[in-house]
Amino acid sequence: MAEHYDVLVVGAGPAGLAAADAAAGHCARVGLLDAQATLGGQVWRRDVRAEAPRMARHAFHAVESRTNIARFTQTQIVAATDNELLVEQAAQAHTLRYDKLVLACGARELLLPFPGWTLPGVFGAGGAQALVKQGWPIAGKRVVVAGSGPLLLAVAATLRKHGASVAAICEQASAKQLAAFAGALWRWPQKAAQAIALRSALAGVPYHAGAFVRAAHGDTQLRAVEVQIGKNRRRIDCDHLAVGYGLVPNVELAQLLGCALDHDGRHPCVEVDEDQRTSLANVYAAGEVCGIGGRDSARIEGAIAGHAAVGATQAAQALRSAQRHARRFSALLETRFALDARIRELATDDTIICRCEDVTWSALNDFSDARAAKLQTRCGMGACQGRICGTALAELGRFPRGGPRPPIFPAWLATLAEADFASTPN
């Protein structure tokens, strides 16, 4: 039987936790869904060998202590309509009905192709952090951390805390851009303090600005990376590479629902008004899905969405100026960590672009749109449904991603046959 909620919140990171807590504070019946096993999303992912940060513990406690929030972890959304979600949990299908929906789907990493990027041992940067927090044995391993953005320092610090030897951090942004970024940080004192703490935790680790990984080398697994540092190329022996070029909003569910997206950048984000309402009257969005801004804007926008979803407009309005300040950080990130054009040209003819289906760069030569490429080469047709290659191709300027169709995640056949979903409610 389909369950009904006043507000369903998709994603239990900082934005989703704040939204659920805010809506539940007005006595709404709330359902909070996440694909992961525990609350926290990516930024507050639990470390199995360390305590969560204080801010995260407070957010978890706030949600866990409310009896009017039902938590659905390890729950994957497969399809959606304007008043229902079809979800899968432990291979079982469920239909959840809603009056209001809050999309706090967060972001994934921007992973870009380069020769050797499919070798075992190459991770995303946030990917490496996530794996290590959940027990990946990293102690004693030599790791190169590369890519772009403030996340790199946090990743390197986590890996080092767990015993990795960080051989180098390669940030593609130039020293000049980084200085400008650091110079503007005083407006967000918490972030400035965080940056200083991370730099001290990473004392002694070589940090290169204007540096990026050109290729990964190894036989059956990663053995070394070739990095470009300024005008020089260098080989660094390592067991792992953690490389990510920033974050990309997870807009698939919003797209499927028909929410208007902002296509100004290379990767779309969800358009919202000042109440975090999307172009659909009963759907709100908060946090990274509205553009990459980090934890602080996510928390505030989540709260605004949670209040607004239950009609508590004054409580939502009270948070607007804080939201605008936190959001200014997005623009700073975007300008100061803009990608060096050479990074988009690293793939060679035989570099695999679609990792699920082993489609190489040269196999895509004749195609100028995602659909034709998919039909002819299977590019984007594998299990990740183009989340990795489609996003990379959009960043590389080849062609934009095609729109998603249900199921938006691979699902069991029995789930697709769930009788309650998209049937007319009594």
Next chain:
Amino acid sequence: MNTTAKLVRLHVDGVAVEAPVGASVAAAIAQVTLRCGRRPGGGARAPLCGMGVCFECRVRIDGIDHQRACMTIVREGMRVETAMEPAHG
């Protein structure tokens, strides 16, 4: 850091391993091998995104194929096989 975390025992490709409570299957596998299955072209792959997006870490868990190792939490007595046949979808 808490180094006295409770441990869960499971098997990866027939090898007995222990992993902390709350650890991912991907982390348990890494104690035995860096590889998780193969792609259509025959190349070995391993976890990439760590957050359930890339599907590179699919393995067989307790007889069920195509489980994402990074999204699955270790359970006592679990049997994990990394040599899942390449498959589409």
